[in-house]
Amino acid sequence: MKFGHNFQRALENEMPPGWSEAAIQYKALKKCIKRFVYELSSLGLSAETIRRLISSSDENQQRAITMTYSLAKEGHVVVPKIVVNVNFEKLKDDEFAASMVKQLSASSNIANSFHTPTSRTFHINEKGGNDNHCSNIKVGQINTYTDDSEVQQMELLLNFDHEFFEKLTTELQNVEHLQQQQREILHSAFENLTHDISLTASPVSKKHYNSLYCWRTIFRLYMDADIFMSSKEADGNRERSPELAQRHLSWFDQQVRKAHCLPSSTKHHDWVFYNQFVELNRNLLKMTFFQSMNKLAVTKILKKFDKRTSLTAQPLFFKVIDSDPLLVADNVAKAICFNLNSKLFSVIPQLQDFECAICSNIAYKPVRLGCSHVFCLHCLIILQRQKVNLCPLCRAEEVLKADSRNIDQALLNFMKTFFPREIKQKRVENEEDLFTGPSTSVRVISDKNACIIM
Known part of the structure; x- marks a missing residue:
């Protein structure tokens, strides 16, 4: 009786109109x-x-x-x-x-x-x-x-x-119908937000660099928060409970505000989009709560059914619907998080995806070896000077074969566009190494002409 009362009260107080029905x-x-x-x-x-x-x-x-x-x-x-x-x-x-x-x-x-x-x-x-x-x-x-x-x-x-099972399965269909509607609404909202952020954070103009770095910080903190799904191997990529997801979402919001990456004026478009982003996550959290509460309601009512009748409906029911999409096959948060990773984060590339595996800094002037692994030119020159021929990642004998033809020009242009600050900092560091450290120049043969790559 307590569960039924709390279940109905939670739906009425925390869910949008129409969801409790x-x-x-x-x-x-x-x-x-x-x-x-x-x-x-x-x-x-x-x-x-x-x-x-x-x-x-x-x-x-x-x-x-x-x-x-x-x-x-x-x-x-x-x-x-x-x-x-x-x-x-x-x-x-x-x-x-x-x-x-x-x-x-x-x-x-x-x-x-x-x-x-x-x-x-x-x-x-x-x-x-x-x-x-x-x-x-x-x-x-x-x-x-x-x-x-x-x-x-x-x-x-x-x-x-x-009558009991007909009513139960009919209500599960109603739950799935509502979830399908909300999935479509949230997917559409995230796609619209993706479009807006991609425009405001576009690196085409230097005046947008602040928005570019603002949203890079926001998305990095969002991924670190692991709000709906754990990315840790120890957790087995398990779903967060609604209560834990709520705490992780609050932590994310706190970290964004502490990072001071957003403009001072709350009327700025970055603030507007950020508030929309947080609100969409809150709506997604409501969906996970709704799904979790209904799963619990089904479990509780079947347990009561078995207790009152001594029949074994609960294990049989979940076994029968195991492959059915009504209750267990589809997860709203998981589906939308995948959409976020594949679309929204691709708008603002993260630095960690373009780091050199040797120096853990941006792979400025990226050299792509024959094994397809990429390192910054500075680190590769050091390896060649030390007569190291094995790729640090896969141990393929490709380091000494590399020359100017291995520089990935398309990737270099991409980095210059999306990581201007990091490129500038890497240049400064390389120049300091050039004047303070031992000479790292190496003669690399490109076609018939000899050239020096620094």
Whole structure:
């Protein structure tokens, strides 16, 4: 009862209008369970009796009466099935089984049908009840394994068992429909924001360099925050819980403000876009919370179902829908985070993706070896001067083969465009090394002409 109250209150207080109506209707499902328990009790099937009837397959072979419970998918609807197995050969020696068969027979008016070797349809007339307990008739089926078998099966098609799962799967479809709508809205919003940031942070004009470096810092802190997904191998790239994601989002916002990368005026377009970016992440956080709460609601209601009936619906249900997109296959945060990494961050390249593996600085004048690994010209000259021929990354014998033709001109132009400050700093450092350190000039042959690369 506490969960149902807290679940509804959380949806109403923290979710946008209309979301609570699309969520799992926990209280309504509880009423379905209550009606189903009454339906079972009218057949003499209390929770304790069902617990006694359901047993392992090995035990089933030794008992006069047993029960099996299963769930199957028909389209998007989960359909339950209750089967009572009766071994008439052992029935006479089992007082409990004989009493149970007698009670079922009295409730369903099928006393003589158990001894019929062929299949037939029968009706179980519910005694008692009121209008709140639906139909007065439940249809079942008696089947024999073979014509001469003493074991016969009776399938009970109970109204409120079917009602519960039909309602549950319908509500899961409503949840998925809402999530699909929100995915499309968030994807569109992130794409629009990507376009706006790419324009304001474009390095075409020097006056935009401040925005370029502002958003580079913001995105670096965002990736460090790991808000929705952990990037650490020790965590196995697991999803964050909504509560933990909220803390990581708050940490990210605090770090951005401490970095003082944004303009002083809060009316500046960078501030406007940053606030939009944070708001989109908050909306994404609401989606993860909504998804998490509904998953928990499904788990809780199935646990209550099993507790009240002694049936095993919870493990069966999750096994049946394991490959179905209604609940577990799609994750909103994961999908949108992938969109962020593939689109938004590509607008503002990060320095770490263009660092030399030797000096951990920008690979200014990048030299691409025959093995495709890239190093800055300064570090490569030092390696050649020291007669080192093995690539520091893959150990391929490519270092001494490199000459001016190995300079990646397209990558160099890209770096000059997006990393002007880092290029300038690297030039200063290289010049200091030139005048204070030992000579690092090396003669490299390019075609038929000799040239010196510094």
